[in-house]
Amino acid sequence: VEFSDLLIFRNTPEILARLQDAGMAPVITHPERNALLRQRLDQIEAWIENGAFVQVTAQSLLGNFGRRSLDFSRTLLARNLVHFIASDAHDCEHRPPRLDLAHAWLAKNYTGAIADALCIANPQATLTGDAIEPLSQEIPAEPRKWYQIWR
Numbered sequence: 454v455e456f457s458d459l460l461i462f463r464n465t466p467e468i469l470a471r472l473q474d475a476g477m478a479p480v481i482t483h484p485e486r487n488a489l490l491r492q493r494l495d496q497i498e499a500w501i502e503n504g505a506f507v508q509v510t511a512q513s514l515l516g517n518f519g520r521r522s523l524d525f526s527r528t529l530l531a532r533n534l535v536h537f538i539a540s541d542a543h544d545c546e547h548r549p550p551r552l553d554l555a556h557a558w559l560a561k562n563y564t565g566a567i568a569d570a571l572c573i574a575n576p577q578a579t580l581t582g583d584a585i586e587p588l589s590q591e592i593p594a595e596p597r598k599w600y601q602i603w604r
Contacts, residue, residue: 454505455482461489465496469505478585479505483541485513485526497534506536506585511555512548514538530563533588537579538571 454469462468469479484490484497484507501507509529513522529535538559542550552572559568570588578585 454479456484456487456490458487458489461493461496466500466503469500469503473504478579480508480537480579481505482508482539483510483513485509485522485529486518488521491521491525494528494532497529498532501534501587507534508537508539509535510541511538511552512541514555515558535571536575536585536587539576 509526513526516523540550556568556572
């Protein structure tokens, strides 16, 4: 489910429920890149509680879509609100299919298990029809550098 940058319908929970009633599992794509969704973390949490999933773009997690997308993708991650990391590839030059960089970043900054779950196991479960388990482990917050005390 990709939301408009202009508005989010009030009946979104009903729309997501209708998709689920039809046997589909709604996946909210790249909310970190949508200014309206970045202001609605509580709604995203409610949608997830009701069975929706969240997909974050690998390049957002690495900072390639700007600071706001970077910060929100990491906020979602820290709150266990991410189920998939996706390339959202459009071409080989500007938006290449490079999940390996995000996987490596997750493994280095969090754990290999988290990297595998978000980049391999959960996406594979969508293909096999297996259950997608939310991350239950505590994801550590990124430590601030000494020069980031003002943020």
